[in-house]
Amino acid sequence: MAEVEDAFWAAFFAGGSLDAAHRAAGVSRPTAYRWWRRRFVALRAQGVSVRTAARQLRVPPALAAAWEAERRSAAKDPANPPKQDVQC
Incomplete structure (x- = not known):
């Protein structure tokens, strides 16, 4: 699967x-x-x-702000782990 992600x-x-x-x-849009x-x-x-992460990945500012808010919220609440892992 790493080869497929590398191709993406x-x-x-x-x-x-x-x-x-x-x-x-050759992967789905959700993937x-x-x-x-x-x-x-x-x-x-x-x-x-x-800002730099969003620019590198071409993430729209509003979406980057939403992802960041969720990331910070998850970091503050150990009972609410992040929805996505952080491995790349």
Whole structure:
């Protein structure tokens, strides 16, 4: 599966849209979205700013803000773990 995810990221970082990248890798849109979000969370966990992570991944500002709010909420409440893992 790592090869498929690598193909997705290669297509995405080559300038393709999320839709084009998921089709190029042969995965569903929900899978691509999950990988996209997981990469954002991983970058934030590494100390990358919200703005920089969003810019690198072409995440719209409103969506980045929503993901960040959820990430912070989950970090404050151990009973509410993050919905996405942070491994990339």
